[in-house]
Amino acid sequence: MVAMNELILGGARSGKSRHAEQRALESGLRVVYVATAESRDGEMARRIAHHRERRPADWGCVEEPLHLSARLRELAAPDTCLLVDCLTLWLSNLLFAGRAAAQAEAGEAVDCPLFAGETAALIETLPQLPGRIILVSNEVGWGIVPMHPVSRLFADEQGRLNQRVAAVCDQVTLVAAGLPLTLKAAPARA
Numbered sequence: 001m002v003a004m005n006e007l008i009l010g011g012a013r014s015g016k017s018r019h020a021e022q023r024a025l026e027s028g029l030r031v032v033y034v035a036t037a038e039s040r041d042g043e044m045a046r047r048i049a050h051h052r053e054r055r056p057a058d059w060g061c062v063e064e065p066l067h068l069s070a071r072l073r074e075l076a077a078p079d080t081c082l083l084v085d086c087l088t089l090w091l092s093n094l095l096f097a098g099r100a101a102a103q104a105e106a107g108e109a110v111d112c113p114l115f116a117g118e119t120a121a122l123i124e125t126l127p128q129l130p131g132r133i134i135l136v137s138n139e140v141g142w143g144i145v146p147m148h149p150v151s152r153l154f155a156d157e158q159g160r161l162n163q164r165v166a167a168v169c170d171q172v173t174l175v176a177a178g179l180p181l182t183l184k185a186a187p188a189r190a
Contacts, residue, residue, distance in 0.1 A: 006132075006173065007135050007137060015178035037089045066093055072126075084134065084136065137158070
């Protein structure tokens with residue numbers, strides 16, 4: 001199996017996770033679901049349970065809220081498809097864990113080594129990994145500019161992260177209303 005990275009983008013409840021799960025099934029590889037969400041309230045716990053119930057029982061599952069590139073290096077293998085769901089929650093975790101959100105809230109310049117280091121590590125790591133990597137992320141840039149400083153920081157950084165990940169992925173798909181639209185097609189393999 002030749003290594004391949006794919007980014008699947010979409011809005012909330014667009015069908016992006018379901019599409020990513022289907023792509024993982026179609027890979028024919030052993031699948032490991034890499035969850036970035038943290039269950040901090042009842043509503044998020046229900047969302048996590050819904051995703052868990054939908055996945056095949058033979059899929060592995062690991063949780064990684066912060067150090068994604070290190071976990072991907074640990075898990076990636078030629079016979080494995082890693083499904084990362086999702087970069088949006090991972091970014092949020094980084095912004096709050098690394099104090100970037102607090103700096104934005106206070107009107108300070110954002111200087112967050114955790115955020116900068118982890119996002120740079122992901123971009124550097126992805127092209128080097130064996131097997132198949134499918135990453136899910138929200139497309140948040142089609143709405144209005146948020147009024148709150150933390151929300152503006154998040155929207156800006158999510159857009160930048162999506163661009164950087166898309167640049168190092170072989171394939172990029174946008175899902176809207178459950179329908180996939182190929183934005184960047186994987187090159188044909190001989």
